[in-house]
Amino acid sequence: xxxxxxxxxxxxxxxxxxxxxFSGAAQELNITSAAVGQSVRSLEELLGITLFYRQSSGxxxxxxxxxxxxxxxxxxxxFDYLSKAVNKAKVSSAKxxxxxxxxxxxxxxxxxxxxxxxxxxYPEIEINFDTDLKPVDFNSHGIDIAVRYxxxxxxxxxxEKLLGEExxxxxxxxxxxxxxxKWKNLKNLIDIPLIHCLSMDSNSGFITWDKWFKLxxxxxxxxxxxxxxNNSAGVLQLAIDGHGVALARSxxxxxxxxxxxxxxxxxxxxxxxxxxxxxxxxxxxSTSPKLKAFKQWLNQxxxxx
Numbered sequence: 001x002x003x004x005x006x007x008x009x010x011x012x013x014x015x016x017x018x019x020x021x022f023s024g025a026a027q028e029l030n031i032t033s034a035a036v037g038q039s040v041r042s043l044e045e046l047l048g049i050t051l052f053y054r055q056s057s058g059x060x061x062x063x064x065x066x067x068x069x070x071x072x073x074x075x076x077x078x079f080d081y082l083s084k085a086v087n088k089a090k091v092s093s094a095k096x097x098x099x100x101x102x103x104x105x106x107x108x109x110x111x112x113x114x115x116x117x118x119x120x121x122y123p124e125i126e127i128n129f130d131t132d133l134k135p136v137d138f139n140s141h142g143i144d145i146a147v148r149y150x151x152x153x154x155x156x157x158x159x160e161k162l163l164g165e166e167x168x169x170x171x172x173x174x175x176x177x178x179x180x181x182k183w184k185n186l187k188n189l190i191d192i193p194l195i196h197c198l199s200m201d202s203n204s205g206f207i208t209w210d211k212w213f214k215l216x217x218x219x220x221x222x223x224x225x226x227x228x229x230n231n232s233a234g235v236l237q238l239a240i241d242g243h244g245v246a247l248a249r250s251x252x253x254x255x256x257x258x259x260x261x262x263x264x265x266x267x268x269x270x271x272x273x274x275x276x277x278x279x280x281x282x283x284x285x286s287t288s289p290k291l292k293a294f295k296q297w298l299n300q301x302x303x304x305x
Contacts (some may be wrong), residue, residue: 009039009043010043012043013068014038015029015214016062017052017072017152020035020062021060022036025245028237031186043172050068052069052070053065058251075293080138086171096125097125098125098127098128098129098141098144098145098294099127099128099130099144099145100127100143100145100147100294101143101145102131105252106149106251107275108233109233110251110254114183115127115256117301118297122290125294136159138282144285144288145280145294145295146279146281147278147280148300149200149276150276150278151204151274151275154280156282156285157281157283158254158280158281159278160278160279160295162276162277162299162302164172164273164276164277165273165275166249166250167212167249167273168248168250168265169189169212169235169245169246169266170248170253170256170257170265171239171246172240172241172242174242175243175245176245183266186198189213190213193226193227194209194226194244195228195229195239195243195244195245195247195248196229198226199229199230199232206275207271216271222265222272226245227244232249233252235254236248236252239262245265248264251277279298
């Protein structure tokens with residue numbers, strides 16, 4: 001039996017069985033009673049069985065035969081599965097895809113721990129993350145919106161400031177205890193193992209140890225003591241593991257400080273980074289509902305801290 005070819009006949013039988021009449025099935029299926037009756041008869045001929053006992057009077061003119069009662073539940077289950085599959089396809093096709101370009105560090109330290117709240121609020125928007133550190137072309141890479149760290153100037157793109165941040169030294173609680181006698185004098189940092197972040201060119205305004213010491217009027221000859229890594233999250237992990245003192249960025253170190261994996265040193269010293277996080281997108285996309293929803297959600301998350 002070619003099931004797809006005979007779906008209408010099976011549906012006519014299933015509806016007739018529920019309504020116990022061809023007329024009730026006809027109203028549901030929006031066809032004539034004669035058409036329903038013909039479909040059921042064609043199914044009976046195909047299967048070589050009788051599906052209904054016909055009665056000449058009463059509202060319920062059809063009674064299932066014993067064999068029909070046995071096969072009806074399986075047919076109804078089949079239609080249920082078909083209905084669920086169609087609904088699932090409708091939901092998937094209705095989803096709007098939003099591609100977000102973002103650095104791996106900002107993703108892991110700030111965005112991903114919060115993204116479930118966006119998904120709960122906007123289940124119709126499916127987010128794809130692009131975490132390539134290389135400069136991306138919005139058109140060729142299909143990027144809708146990006147969160148970028150910099151001065152706020154990206155040619156041909158709209159940039160809206162999202163988060164500013166402070167820069168300050170941090171270390172693990174155990175490292176803090178080991179060098180407890182050193183913390184009284186800021187100049188002693190020069191002789192303590194430092195962790196250097198090489199993730200950005202210092203000419204961009206990125207605060208390195210050299211710049212931080214100069215801002216605090218401390219002579220520093222760039223001794224290069226300590227470890228170096230070109231990943232901001234890696235810098236914090238090295239500090240958490242007790243390898244030295246790192247310059248933390250407040251946005252990505254927030255959770256580690258809150259959960260006491262890191263200790264902030266010299267909290268009385270304020271150093272605001274000239275760089276910040278920006279939401280970046282093409283001007284022609286500014287009216288996109290999914291882009292607006294994502295921007296609004298980001299700003300609400302910032303207020304929560």
